[in-house]
Amino acid sequence: MQDTRAINRNAVLTALIGSRPASRKQIAEQTGISAATVTRSIDQLLAEGIVTETTEIVSEARGRRAVELDIVADRMYVVGVDLGASNTRIIVADLLAHPVFASETPTPTTLKGNDLAEWIATTVRNAAADVWDRVAHVCLGLPGAVSQRDLSVSNAPNLPEVESPTFLASVERAMGRPMHFDNDANYALLGELHFGAARGAPNAAMLTIGFGLGAGLAIEGRILQGERGLIGEFGQLPIGPLGTRLEHLVTGGGILRRAAEAGLHLDAPAQLFAHEAGPGLQSLRAHFDQALLVVLTATTVSCDPQTIVLGGGIANSLTSSLDRYRIALEQNLRVSPALATAQLGDFSGAVGSVVAGLQTVYAGLGVEEAAIVHLPKGDALTAAEVARVRALG
Structure with a gap:
């Protein structure tokens, strides 16, 4: 007491x-x-x-x-890390969420196990530089389902190195700072809730659609987390022919694979969404749209969000189709959340990692639990601020 x-x-x-x-x-x-x-x-x-x-x-x-x-903003710092299969994004921020460093660097996917863990820790220490001794917490977002029970990762086919049973423990040991780990879509949603497209929408969801499919769900501003990290893993639903997983119908790799099976050549998944696409691609696009509608419907009935934010490489090609998807949702469910693209762009996950780190630090300082879910506030970590800090190098 x-x-x-x-x-x-x-x-x-x-x-x-x-x-x-x-x-x-x-x-x-x-x-x-x-x-x-x-x-x-x-x-x-x-x-x-x-x-x-x-x-x-x-x-x-x-x-x-x-x-x-x-x-006193510079009393403590936190670091948010978004570890992706292609790029790793890092933001260092002070106690009031003001970014002092932001970067994007290729992820060295050829490294295995402990070597990748050491690379993450070294990269973070170099990012924090002179303020490393005041870094109180580091949060790392990863692709796949992150189990909080035993600190393990599953369902991460695009970055299988992180599925090693000892990987997260190795990262924490190499980092030498208190850490928290979560699915990258959960952190991306947290970023958009506080500084992006989901501000003002306590019930919200995030879909990240690129070469993988991720989903984050929030009710009253709190990210839903299960013991094994499987909440929102809609990509595992076997909805296609012969049990084809949903992830293979809407992600970049799946699009290229299905095009090849149909005898169609695509240099990049974005070509599927070109206005001048021929009949063969139009049929493939129709299959994509139906699969995405399943994802949007599952997301809507899971947490009744006011807003669903779409991020990732594929999502960038869907901006002109959002109204069409919203109308289809209304026809199916009689209601539809607002659909929006991520305001924080590729840095949604890194921003959300900072938010999670600050919330942990605030709790340690004595900030009341009921208030923490609404913090941090303001415009400290908007896309413009991240871009400004990145430009400073």
């Missing part, structure tokens, strides 16, 4: 981090805690180095001046 002093301290910290900057009077009004108690809690947070008095002075009433308070 927490004592009253700790409860008040945490309530004051929660109020400040949710509505920063703020004066002592504003915090007292927001929390209902007495001014004297707020002052004592602020003094404690100042001593801990979590809060600082800013130089900006604001008027609260005639003849009275008050110092604004804010969080």
Whole structure:
């Protein structure tokens, strides 16, 4: 049980981090805690180095001046990593989600086991550089189903190295920092919920469609996670001829394979969606559309989302078709969520990894659990901010 002093301290910290900057009077009004108690809690947070008095002075009433308070942003950092079969994306951010580094680099898929784990850790340390000693948490998103029970990965055919039973433990040991692991689509949804296309939609879903199919589901802002990480693995549904998995009908590799089986040549999956596609490709496109409608329907009935966000290479070719898919959903279900493409682009997963890391750090600092799901707030990690930091190198 927490004592009253700790409860008040945490309530004051929660109020400040949710509505920063703020004066002592504003915090007292927001929390209902007495001014004297707020002052004592602020003094404690100042001593801990979590809060600082800013130089900006604001008027609260005639003849009275008050110092604004804010969080010490550079006290801690988190790192978000999105490990993909083609590229690895990394964002380093401070306690208020301001990015200080962002990068995209090819994933060395020729490395095996411990060597890949060491590469991830070394790349992250180099990314954090001078602030590595203040990195409090690292979150790593991976393709496939991530079991929180035994820290293992399954169903990751595009990056089979991560399915080694000891891979995640090797990464954590090499990193030397507290870590959390999850499916990349879950982190991508978390990023879009806080800084992208799903803001304002507490019930939301994310579909990542590229050379693999991933799905993340959220209810009231919380990502749904099963013990074995199988929630949202719609790609495993055997809906095609002779039990063909759904993933093979909508992903890039599946599109190329089915085109070859039909005697059609495609240089890239995106050609399937060209307006001038011939009759053979139109038939293949119709099969794709039907399979995608199954995915969208399964996603909708799984968590009744206000918004479904589509990301990944294939999703980039579907922008002009979103209204058509929405109408088809309405015909099937009488209702349809909004369909949107990912605002954060290829960095949705890395942004979501940062969000997950910050939420863990906030909990450790004493921020109230009910508030954490809504944090971080603001525009610190929008696509424009990530692009700006990437340009700085």
